[in-house]
Amino acid sequence: MSQKLLVRRVAVLGAGVMGAQIAAHFVNAGIDVVLFDLPAKEGDPNGIVRKAIANLGKLSPAPFGRKSFADAIVAANYNTGLDELKSCDLVIEAIAERMDWKQDLYKKIAPFVPAHAVLASNTSGLGIDSLSDVLPEELRHRFCGVHFFNPPRYMHLAELIPSKHTEQWVMDALESFLTTYMGKGVVIARDTPNFIGNRIGVFSILAAMHHTGAFGLPFDVVDGLTGPLLGRPKSATYRTADVVGLDTMAHVIKTMGDTLPDDPWHKYFKAPVWLSALVEKGALGQKTGAGIYRKVGKDIFVLDLAKQDYAAGSAGADAEVIEILKGKDPVKKLGDLRSSANPQAQFVWATFRDLFHYAAYHLKSIADTARDVDLALRWGYGWRMGPFETWQASGWQQVAQWIEEDIAAGKAMSDAPLPDWVKSREGVYSTEGSYSPTRDAMVPRSDLPVYKRQRFPDPVLGEKFDRGETVWENDGVRLWRDAGEDIAVLSFKTKMHTVSDQVLDGIQEAIKIAERDFKGMVIWQDSEPFSAGADLAGALGLLKEGKHAQFEAMVSNFQRASQAIKYSLVPVVSAVRGLALGGGCEFQMHSAKTVAHLESYIGLVEAGVGLLPAGGGLKEFATRASEAAGANGDVFEELKKIFETVAMAKVSTSAYEAQDLGLMRKSDRVVLNAYELLYVAKEEAAAMAEAGYRPPLPARNIRVAGNVGIATFKMMLVNMLEGRFISPYDNEIAERIATILCGGEVDRNSIVDEEWLIRLEHEHFCELSKQQKTQDRIEHMLKTGKPLRN
Structure with missing residues (x-):
């Protein structure tokens, strides 16, 4: 052992x-x-x-x-x-x-x-x-x-x-x-200079810098070509250099030059003249306010080497090259880039060619398998696909032949030959694993016990993981299980995992099935986000067509789904990562437990679209405030922070902050590895079931802050309105939120039940939805992705 x-x-x-x-x-x-x-x-x-x-x-x-x-x-x-x-x-x-x-x-x-x-x-x-x-x-x-x-x-x-x-x-x-x-x-990684991520990643930047000069392209055009169009971060090549710091970049390049004297690409391991000049001038990038880019007010200028000064940005990447890069077929894409006469297309082909060449030549000395290289670039540099994945997807042997032709023609950055193993294979990935030149074999993933916690690890090219057995599904959700397990998993099928009528119906049906056939249920999505909230486009459609009865029925259905989660006879655990907004936040609030990845951004953001939470979120806050205050405490005190969080549509910057804002409970779990989230959530559900889980008793004795609480919140809002921190419409929405949180116009410390609060939510939500300003906010959010403060 x-x-x-x-x-x-x-x-x-x-x-x-x-x-x-x-x-x-x-x-x-x-x-x-x-x-x-x-x-x-x-x-x-x-x-x-x-x-x-x-x-x-x-x-x-x-x-x-x-x-x-x-x-x-x-x-x-x-x-x-x-x-x-x-x-x-x-x-x-x-x-x-x-x-x-x-x-x-x-x-x-x-x-x-x-x-x-x-x-x-x-x-x-x-x-x-x-x-x-x-x-x-x-x-x-x-x-x-x-x-x-x-x-x-x-x-x-x-x-x-x-x-x-x-x-x-x-x-x-x-x-x-x-x-x-x-x-x-x-x-x-093997004990070689810069290990894997920086060895290949920095070479990729050096290749881009070399070809920028060779093809005479402006810096911002290269950034337009080497960012999201290639499945890489928005900061692309030169913005990344500015963010990292040009002095740091120059130091890393010098380290490669000093420590890799025998590398066949060694002559490129020196900072370009322009980079050294910027460092000498103290223009080190973002930290000094100027580098390759310089921001003046709201305008961003880019270094123009011909003018030796900053100038307005160019027109960006050519339309025909963008068209090639947006193509769905990777084989056609690389072929089109290589055969195009456009210098921008030639630039992209050349950077790919030299990256593939370099990675293949050095694979044996820096890593055990191609998988190690690809995952290092994806996890360390934010690439959607690693170099070997991209190469194999683009046609391994054809690309290898093109690289050899370019080496022979003197077009490649080095005349080093491709390793023999490249020519004897159809790629580096197969169902057996990933190729290791050292072992001359396909090597499966690590069998360390820790990886049994990852039901769906980050897949490399061609990797498919068994998606379990479907128990039941509709157009909105899929309820599934792993063979022999008694915890069911519910996953949404909608875009951004938004909440539609089919999702709401699906949640309620899935809970009935889980109660009958399973010990517990986990709500988990196979990718981020957990849920971006209600289907705003569908809601706006109903409102614009004047189908208010249908809209109100949808709101009632939302509330029923949340209550079904809360009062399920088996524990429902929400496994949250990424965004959990609006209804997504409310679902996890109603769960028996939330297991959230550290990078979970949770919030009730309805005020931003002219609405208020009506999936039971405000009801839940009022209930929790009453419980926290106990028989003699001040309920209003417990509501103050929550009111600000909801009225200002605050979103947590981590799962821990979600706990601090009251959006998650202190007893909820925070997990640091997103790929272990499903495992931990299932374990929590199983443990609760084994311990004889029962749902909470219906909340019938909720002590509320009443009219005194509402009046106090309104006084707080007056100052914000007069200081122009909020618009009059923001004020109206916030007053309605305060009214629900405080239990409506009843005496202070009155006792109400959940149904009372749910009715209040429903009433105020539907009244807001009929107002033109709310519909304008929803439309603006759908068009721009930003809130309208009308």
């Missing part, structure tokens, strides 16, 4: 931007963390670390899932705090990328690292073997590289790199820990 890594406490060495953010993400995972840096020259010896922790609060996107998590990090320094290491189970070193500094630090800390603890370096490219040379023998086998991508909370990729001394149990235990507790997608 392999050794286990039991992590109670973690030390992070180095409170720079990366080290501090890694520490923050350990706290997101509920892990006690101590953050080290040099002692301050004066005042508090831990001053450097305290300042770094304070700076985390200013970063965007936020490193913490909850602002108060900053208080949980313990500050320490290398002079007086090394005893803190003795209570740590995992030590992550994240200081500057200098071999001598890192090795000096290892010598200093080695006597304090416990005999069971694992030590890992968060280096982005230094040799792991070389780093381990200075470690004492007994620590060497518990040392490896772990490379988090920036920002660590949001980037899924973590590369694990063994040294020649690392014991296998260390690698397996760390991979399992990073996967479940840190929410990472782990890729095992």
